[in-house]
Amino acid sequence: MPSVFPVSDLAAASVGVAGLAVSELIGLAGAAAPPVRVDRRLASFWFGTTLRPQGWELPPLWDSVAGDYRAADGWIRLHTNAPHHRAAALAVLGAPADRAAVAEAVVRWEAGALESAVVGQGGCAAAMHSQQAWAAHPQGRAVQAEPLLHWTEAALSQPMPAPRAWRPVPGRPLQGVRVLDLTRILAGPTATRFLAGCGAEVLRIDPPGWDEPGTVPEVTLGKRCARLDLATPGDRAAFERLLAQADVLVHGYRPGALDGLGLGAVWRRRVNPGLVDVSLCAYGWSGPWRERRGFDSLVQMSAGIADAGMRAWARERPTPLPVQALDHATGYLLAASAVMGLARRWRDGVGCEVRASLARTAHLLVQGGLADGAAPALAAETVGDLAPGAEATSWGAARRVAAPVTVEGAPLRWERPAGALGTAPAAW
Template identity: 50%
Template sequence: MYEFYDREITYSLGAEQASGVKTVLSGSFSLSSVFTVSELAMATIVAAAKELAALVGKTTVSVDRFATELWCSSTIRPEGWALPNPWDPVAGNYRTADGWIRLHTNVPAHLAAALRVLGTKPERSQVAAATLAWSGRELEQAVNDAGGVAAHMVGLSEWAAHPQGEAVAAEPLISWSPHHATSTRLPSFQGNLCGLRVLDLTRVLAGPVATRFLAGFGAEVLRIDPPDWAEDGLEPEVTIGKRCAGLDLRNPEDRDRFEMLLAQAHVLVHGYRPGALDGLGYDAMRRRQINPSLVDVSLSAYGWTGPWHTRRGFDSVLQVKTGLAQEAMHRTGANCPVALPVQVLDHGTGYLMAAAVLRALRLLVTDGKPRSARLSLARTAQLLIEGGVRDTIIKPTHNTHITCLPETTHWGPARRIDFPVKLDCEGPRWRYQAAPFRSAQAYWPDDVNRIGIPGRSKP
């Protein structure tokens, strides 16, 4: 099935292939699922690696299967300190009067919306009792209308027949739009991505996976978060190699700063819901006015067309809504929704975003045309569904060797699983240690050095 995914991804990236790049695969898969999760993860990270190699002049890409699976989960092992639980206590699956519903409550505003609809306190027992009084579809609609995130579980066929499922299936895996630029202003890309400026406006988890990949191989990634955004337990995972600053795009001074950053960036990666940046005054036309040569890669949850294209969503929610959780529940004989063994919708889409960035840069070097690319979690879920379903394969536990490297983080010492990708036998080199959001200045580093800006960015 890896070959199927590789073929579909190659087609989505465009007719030109990363010719001349040799791929060497090692190790073995260990995950068990009714879907070909490991093969999809492998195909997406290989695609990103091959695009990178073709851009920077490397000839061989080596990828470890087992490490790829591990990098679709938690990669850091703290020493003498602990990671907070990334999940809010209320988040999870609940029975309804006619099935199951998934509530995603990690964001305080989303938790508050669900509790307002249900009329309960943030306690699982109370939430569980309240959801039983609702039909799944009605509760899903009510929570989403209130500004929360919920998904009533359906099967594969029901999702395929739904107007949103039909819309997603009709969309390309990567939707491309070429533009005309006045200049390219690109670095030389001699062996790595040094000099490439990537402005990162993404949240959990696909977008940060994309920019983490780019940062590991030399890109200068600057992540921008609003004043109150938090991702408990995930900062050490998603910030390695990056600088993280804070801006409030409703503040005039911060808007000026953001526009300066955008004008000087080579790449913008963003994961706001469709229309959200437009509402802040930064629609696609405005972004290109600020920076005509920008490579612009964006992500949505439910796709870019259809009645739900502006709906909020996350990997775990899309698993329930697209039929993946119900199919796994049915085939395994479980009595509740069954999640994928890793969040491959997030991680797979993240590596596809990185591949899209790198392909766009390769083409920009060739023809001078910057490109925009759009991807979605739902469309990646569709690709996984198209890969087919199988009976659960329980693979034996094995002692696959994995290397963990020592690392210094803001929170203390740790060890991190060695990255699965090597280019000509060289892995990533993380320029910055993992650190909290809003811990750096909202400037490109060479600007800070040149004009001597003191202090930190605004909280």
């Protein structure tokens, strides 16, 4: 993919890590660990979008106000896809939901001051930093010191029996595994989509009224989707029952959010001692921004990726990666972590906690420096890049790009088409 960073390498590597984790799981179950093959071209497509509607169109990915704006001293990105984030940004700016009016208001602010004001209002924004500035920033330094994947050893100190009997099946390695999905947008849903492709039963839980029409058709493949209000006693009790019977929990609430609902790590471990608890956040698990809301496009601004692209290509505005690579790469790393956690639990009878962040994945990408030259654009997609057959989604028929990784004898296969949120009961 055309970028000053090795995005296609990141795509192939992260997809491959997930495939290798599945292969090792099969090997642990007694069969020979099968070979894994990654299609670099297809992996690059899967870092973009994979759904190809037939006779209908996907909704826009971005809200009309979201995007990069010139401030008095630099650039800032506003993330306004969620209604409450949009309201926060507009309230700070005192502007209507009109792009020209927002631009006129933003240019009167210094980027850092506007970022702080929007974040303080409960919104999402990121001033553009250079790589050097981010490396010296307290949050940048904190992220660089974190591991790519953090396994909490304390959770493994007391062996516990697994909550349910389960054994990997070579042809369908995660058949019988129950995955509770509390994630949104791309990174977490990418992870759980991969797990569904390996045979896991994935139940996604969203709050009442939540929707993300631009991404749901892409990421709900293979899943059932239900709704619960975790702040109400009845739905909290339902969630506790689901968690007690789950094998894996994947969650992407910002750090501290579940604790505020009384659903923190200690509570989760008490409800389900054998749980494989996998979580992600935007800006890392330590440092002053550890609880900050964030998304891939914002982290690219903060971490110097958009600035590096702008400088390398002598452009006049932020130049991010061609895809939301931090989301996708983190998603496949989370999927690999979940599979590795299941393998460890099956072997040793213990649960575990694994954490990742978009900012730490960004650090992984930039560690090797800029590429010698921009990679060429992918050749135009052909029918040979698509999986056979049509997918009967909730919105109409569609084709899907073929799977990017093959574990011999255990191909990725999704038994449910993509579907709308809130269409299934909150039950296994």
